[in-house]
Ligand SMILES: Nc1ncnc2c1ncn2[C@@H]1O[C@H](COP(=O)(O)OP(=O)(O)O)[C@@H](O)[C@H]1O
């Protein structure tokens with residue numbers, strides 16, 4: 001199987017596992033009574049709980065390709081949600097809609113009950129590492145302060161320095177404050193980007209494969225940080241990841257997206273629903289870990 005046609009895999013060290021969509025020996029699993037194709041709904045958030053993110057019936061197409069179809073889910077205040085799904089499932093497209101970078105064709109998204117134009121300043125974004133321009137001349141503290149004030153710093157004021165240093169300290173990156181971004185490792189870069197997002201005191205963190213392209217040690221540190229954020233009740237998060245450790249340690253709930261929401265519930269529940277084809281966790285795929293760059 002070539003790297004381009006293999007199913008999504010988890011970036012995990014041990015035990016070696018892979019997540020596969022719609023594949024695998026279903027006969028070994030207990031049979032579900034739910035008809036094929038019917039979305040799985042596990043234990044959902046209390047409907048009356050205040051929602052920091054509410055995605056309602058969102059659809060999006062590029063040309064004649066439908067990328068998102070009638071996608072609905074919500075995230076209550078303080079909940080950490082993992083968004084999983086194969087490559088091309090529409091995960092990044094959905095995040096771009098939440099960030100106000102793309103308009104849905106239909107449906108709506110609100111953040112803290114507000115339309116995106118108003119609510120998006122309550123969102124902190126951590127990009128995929130490979131989207132960072134490593135040639136851009138900037139120190140870590142510049143990156144954090146620029147996001148706080150919405151323009152590039154010429155002079156950093158004392159109050160900004162205090163907020164930025166507190167955020168960098170929280171992600172274990174205080175000693176990197178005056179390092180050039182281009183000199184940082186993948187894990188260090190992501191700590192700075194996490195600090196950048198946290199410095200704005202967001203209600204919702206949005207993370208798009210933050211451990212992708214990060215070495216094993218850096219990955220573990222990012223997962224530790226995300227688990228710590230998950231255990232706080234203040235910040236809600238939507239984390240796109242294939243990292244099983246990240247899901248197991250951070251996720252309060254999981255949405256499995258493949259153009260539409262195929263499954264939504266607790267991680268334990270989704271794992272038990274293997275035969276529905278939404279998520280397959282299979283042992284023994286050593287190539288998956290060996291080839292895992294992102
Ligand atoms: N701006 C765009 N124009 C056209 N097609 C796009 C655009 N952005 C994404 N797509 C396509 O939409 C599909 C979903 O992409 P994406 O949301 O990036 O998936 P994921 O993040 O789940 O891997 C892919 O087939 C991708 O090629």
Ligand SMILES: [Mg+2]
Pocket residue numbers: 091092093
């Ligand atoms: Mg993506």
